[in-house]
Amino acid sequence: MSFDLELSGRTALVTGGTKGVGAALVESLRNAGMTVVATARSVPDSAPDRVIYLAADLMTAEGCQAVAKAALERLGGIDVIVNVLGGSSAPGGGFAALTDAEWDTAITQNLMAAVRIDRALLPSMIKRGSGVVIHVTSIQHELPLPESTTAYAAAKAALSTYSKSLSKEVSPKGIRVVRVSPGWIETEAAVRAAQRLADHAGTDYEGGKKIIMDSLGGIPLGRPAQPQEVSDLITFLVSPRAASITGAEYVIDGGTVPTA
CATH class of the missing domain: 1.10.1220 (Arc Repressor Mutant)
Structure with a gap:
């Protein structure tokens, strides 16, 4: 039995692709034979073969549109979208410390960036009748930490719900949509x-x-978990080896979330 992931020659866009899980994933996809566009606010001056860095602010609608347009122009089409971008910079202090600005930042970074990227690129996937979208959520949508990450957890919960709904809409059109929910990495x-x-x-x-x-x-x-472990999971999920997987969420947390 061959374990070739059959990804050679395919293309991907990875948001948040220069650090942490995003950087590990870009390297994993490249090693699997893919050409990858990686986005971040600031990017390295040079890139290895089959990696294209795009500097962009995905906290804005204009930044998302620019990335989608550039990715399509550079690659001619995108086979895989992996929305890694996310995080929290909110202060401690529970709900009372979360101003409207903190909520806006959490929702824009952890939900709307993915929504906008998907909206810009999914039409081309639907036209071809194939594609994969991965949304990196978080176990915090099930196990929130109220001291400082309530807004982050709520935004990730919204991303998870959006992702599930999107999978129902576009899976019949040939697009697989899968969630990956890490714990502490x-x-x-x-x-x-x-x-x-x-x-x-x-x-x-x-x-x-x-x-x-x-x-x-x-x-x-x-x-x-190590970033490479998460990127290995995602690399498998975007491959034709996972062709029957859509609408599902894969938790990778070392057993952190208890089950009833």
């Missing part, structure tokens, strides 16, 4: 956050990691 930003917590608590980095894992109610696997 040990990205560069996560490492910095753990180190800040460690410094504040007077412990080391491993102690900082434990503080985060405890705040999640524990991670049965005993560690956060």
Whole structure:
């Protein structure tokens, strides 16, 4: 049995593609033979073969339109969209600390950027009768952390619902839509956050990691996921090997979310 993912020659757009999961995914898709357009607000000066970096602000409708237009012009068509862009910069303090501006930022970054990119690129996929859309959600839409990420969790919940509805609409037209829901991932930003917590608590980095894992109610696997592990899952899901998978959500959290 061959485990060739049959991705050679296909094209992809990855938002948030220069750091963390996005960067790992760009490399995974490239290694699988795809040509990848990767977006971020700032991008490297040079790119490896079959990677095209586009600097754009996807927090604006104009930025999303520009990326979609450039991707179609550069590649002639997009086979795969992976909406990785997301995050939270909200302050601690619970619901009372979340101003209208904080809510707007969370919803724009974690929901509307994906909605706008999809809206711009799906018509070309529908015309061809094929394509894959991946939405990276978060376990926080099931397990929110009220101290600082209520708006983020709510926006990711909205993204998950939107994604499920979209799958019902476009799957009959040949477009698969799948959600990937990570738990805590040990990205560069996560490492910095753990180190800040460690410094504040007077412990080391491993102690900082434990503080985060405890705040999640524990991670049965005993560690956060690595960006490469998440990107490997997504790479499989966008491949023809996953041709019957649509409308589903794949949780990759080391067992963090309890089930009834």
